[in-house]
Amino acid sequence: MAEEIRNILSLSGGKDSTALALYMRDRVSDMEYVFCDTGEELRETYRYLDQVEAYLGKEIIRLNAKGPFEHWLKVYGGYLPSPQMRWCTKILKLKPFEAFIGEKPVISYVGLRADEDRIGYISHKKNITTIYPFKDDGIGLAGVMRILEKSGIGMPPYLEWGRSHSGCYFCFFQKKIEWVRLLEKYPEDFEKAQSYEKLSDDAGKTFTWIQGLPLSKLRMPEKIKQIKVEYQKQRERLKKNRKNKKLVEVLAEMEGENESIACLICQL
């Protein structure tokens, strides 16, 4: 008898994995939906997932790591995760996902779109076969937006206040302007992120989310002003170059600004 193959789709709270979940709802009846919860996700993500769950008519299983972020931060000696040392994705996202998967064969559905060529930070466990339905079916950003609109779910709500990706509120992949927006929208989350930083005269004992710019400095009014001015200039430059572009092309361009380094399991 052939071995049973499980179908698993991991949602991040981002638009692409959400659209993929909606897209697959009537295509794979035994799909298992999961969400790897770091416990430090954007507030909107939890509400958004509840909405998606209602639409799917099926539970989105919340997977947690063994111990919260603060525990692991201690284990890593206060060393904040960074693009070079991304222990957070490994411990808080990939490990719980792989534990859930176990050792039997699994098809993992990933929402990489037809109009992007990111490679991505995915599990390479031998029993997992990763497939990309949007790539296979030629669905790009416009298609994703259509799926979200048609379902009534809409785009992820954090986009409204200018955060570009799902994932943790303190994610080191966010731009300085997004830190400013976090401070303005959810000051308590900014405070918490700041409390994880360690400043010292000894560079080896200094841990900040942005290299060379502690959040205590980023939040100073003059620094905020400078970040906003720089961001505005950048916008103006982009606007000039995009005169004849369609909205969907503009969105894709904005998204691409820091997409190349983002991780699929957190931010797709």
Ligand code: SF4
């Ligand atoms: S969203 Fe960012 S901080 Fe959170 S686990 Fe992913 S890479 Fe790490």
